[in-house]
Amino acid sequence: MKGKLILEDGSVFYGTLVGDSTAVGEVVFNTGMTGYQEILTDPSYCGQIVALTYPLIGNYGVADLFQQSRKSFVRGFIISELCEEPSNYQCENTLIQYLTENEIPCIYGVDTRAITRRIRSNGTMKGVIVPEDVSEEVIKKYFDLVPAMKEVQEVTTPEVYVMENSGPHIVVMDFGIKRNILNSLHNLGCKLTVLPADATSEEILKLNPDGIFLSNGPGDPKDVPYAIETIKELIGKKPIFGICLGHQLIALALGADTYKMKFGHRGSNQPVKNLLTGRVHITSQNHGYAVEESSLENIDVLITHRSVNDNTVEGMRHKKLPVFSVQYHPEASPGPDDNTYLFDEFMALLPKGV
Numbered sequence: 001m002k003g004k005l006i007l008e009d010g011s012v013f014y015g016t017l018v019g020d021s022t023a024v025g026e027v028v029f030n031t032g033m034t035g036y037q038e039i040l041t042d043p044s045y046c047g048q049i050v051a052l053t054y055p056l057i058g059n060y061g062v063a064d065l066f067q068q069s070r071k072s073f074v075r076g077f078i079i080s081e082l083c084e085e086p087s088n089y090q091c092e093n094t095l096i097q098y099l100t101e102n103e104i105p106c107i108y109g110v111d112t113r114a115i116t117r118r119i120r121s122n123g124t125m126k127g128v129i130v131p132e133d134v135s136e137e138v139i140k141k142y143f144d145l146v147p148a149m150k151e152v153q154e155v156t157t158p159e160v161y162v163m164e165n166s167g168p169h170i171v172v173m174d175f176g177i178k179r180n181i182l183n184s185l186h187n188l189g190c191k192l193t194v195l196p197a198d199a200t201s202e203e204i205l206k207l208n209p210d211g212i213f214l215s216n217g218p219g220d221p222k223d224v225p226y227a228i229e230t231i232k233e234l235i236g237k238k239p240i241f242g243i244c245l246g247h248q249l250i251a252l253a254l255g256a257d258t259y260k261m262k263f264g265h266r267g268s269n270q271p272v273k274n275l276l277t278g279r280v281h282i283t284s285q286n287h288g289y290a291v292e293e294s295s296l297e298n299i300d301v302l303i304t305h306r307s308v309n310d311n312t313v314e315g316m317r318h319k320k321l322p323v324f325s326v327q328y329h330p331e332a333s334p335g336p337d338d339n340t341y342l343f344d345e346f347m348a349l350l351p352k353g354v
């Protein structure tokens with residue numbers, strides 16, 4: 001079926017819909033050449049319509065192995081050329097079938113580079129995907145739909161679960177965690193107890209963990225004030241490591257501030273400088289908010305990493321307490337393995353970690 005994507009600035013892009021896709025969300029772009037299934041199932045994209053800048057998507061199909069969470073939480077997907085004949089030894093299904101079976105709205109055959117240029121000039125915008133004949137009036141109604149601000153509640157685990165192991169015990173606060181973060185910690189021997197986002201500090205400390213991990217997740221970090229309060233109560237009591245949303249929540253809990261970036265960082269080729277070693281690592285990223293550097297001035301933290309592209313804060317460490325975090329995704333999936341050393345650094349902070 002023919003369809004269109006309408007952006008908040010009034011621009012319209014015509015293409016083909018998978019099924020009779022309809023979607024409304026914040027339109028963002030990802031520059032990764034591969035990893036479309038990991039992007040689809042990364043809960044941090046909940047509430048967003050993702051445009052992929054790489055021109056050919058679907059060419060290696062989909063497989064359960066790449067799944068990063070129980071389902072896809074993206075509101076929609078925008079593709080230039082959708083490959084319907086994948087070729088790969090791991091391929092279990094075609095992308096188009098996966099999108100259809102999982103009812104993920106998608107428009108393809110559109111100029112994703114033009115869309116990206118719009119977003120880069122105007123900043124992240126709301127967008128709507130609809131069949132071609134849908135009237136202006138209905139489209140306006142979609143735009144007026146206030147996006148649900150409860151994304152973390154939508155993606156977090158509904159119940160506590162444990163991944164057994166013989167090493168240190170980590171409590172994971174799940175704000176929308178990617179499977180490869182859990183696997184990265186589990187592969188290092190950690191026993192993981194995964195708690196919902198609204199777990200209290202008493203519930204966490206009662207488990208007497210060796211360390212606490214704060215996950216990635218969707219939306220504005222300021223939309224989860226209850227988690228900020230919990231983290232305030234945990235800082236200094238146990239070693240803490242945070243990734244992406246977890247990093248932003250640590251900053252807010254320490255009294256620093258976060259802000260919305262113009263169009264964010266999403267892709268698997270983002271250069272980040274480790275200021276402690278001087279080395280530049282290629283990183284996988286997916287974030288639209290960042291920690292405000294000036295707000296860290298009077299707080300006891302050291303900026304440890306910076307984006308080489310725009311100098312924004314990409315990592316920090318408390319000067320006295322065992323708390324550190326990064327804005328990017330060291331577990332990759334998709335992306336390079338350059339940054340797995342951060343999980344080793346977390347292990348080194350734990351009483352039973354090495």
Ligand SMILES: NC(=O)CC[C@H](N)C(=O)O
Nearest residue numbers: 216217219244245288289
């Ligand atoms: N990957 C993440 O955890 C994203 C964090 C936050 N939702 C942001 O967009 O900045």
